[in-house]
Amino acid sequence: MTIPAQVGPSPVGGGPAVHMDREEFLADIGDRIRAERRARGWTQTQLGQRSGLSRKVIEYMEYGKTTLPLLGLADVCAGLGMTLSALLSEEWVMPAPAHRERALTPRQAQILRAAAAGGTLLQVAARVGTSREVVAARLSEAYRVLGVSDRPRNERRAAAVQVAEARGLFDDTREVNAA
Known part of the structure; x- marks a missing residue:
């Protein structure tokens, strides 16, 4: 009776290869x-x-x-x-998880709070004293930070407001006027 040959590398020190489940x-x-x-x-x-x-x-x-x-x-x-x-690789090390609880900048919070009241980007821009482009950019950043950027466009704003409120990210004692 012959023993079947092991195929593949042997562990250091010789012997049969280790079989992983x-x-x-x-x-x-x-x-x-x-x-x-x-x-x-x-x-x-x-x-x-x-x-x-x-x-x-x-x-x-x-x-x-x-x-x-x-x-x-x-x-x-x-x-x-x-x-x-x-x-x-045997040297693979588990990476640290991404930090998910990033806060909004004061300007992002102000613009998101103004957007929560409703209206077009142009109307929100008029309420916060900036351009429509700045409002769009700050809202996009806020959506990414809050993890709702993958939601359908018509749901993003409401979802962002809901997440920001749940995390306590709206600080009503701060007013920010800089873009």
Whole structure:
């Protein structure tokens, strides 16, 4: 009786190659993808868009529910801006998560508060004494900070106001007049 030959590298010191449990391997890769995505402050949908994959595929990968097709995994790595070898490396270290509780600048808060009262960008600009372009730019920044920039355009303003109020980001004691 002959013993089947081991294929692949042997661990230091010789002997047969270590066999990793497939489910554990998939879960580990999924954990790494999730950690990298969260470190960038992205949703599964955003990573999917950057990778050319659906949110559901990203979800399945993160939870180890799929045997990761090599090209799909390469696409995810490209979307994360990292190499496949970096993600799979033994030296990989979990990145720190993105800081999600950024505050609005006083000017962003003032403009968002004025926009909450309703009206067009031109009307909001007149209320805060600046141009429509400045209002549009400050609202766009506020939407990104508050994590609502991916919402449909007709829902963004209300969602931003709701998030800002929930986080206590409107400080009514401060009036800001500078652009």
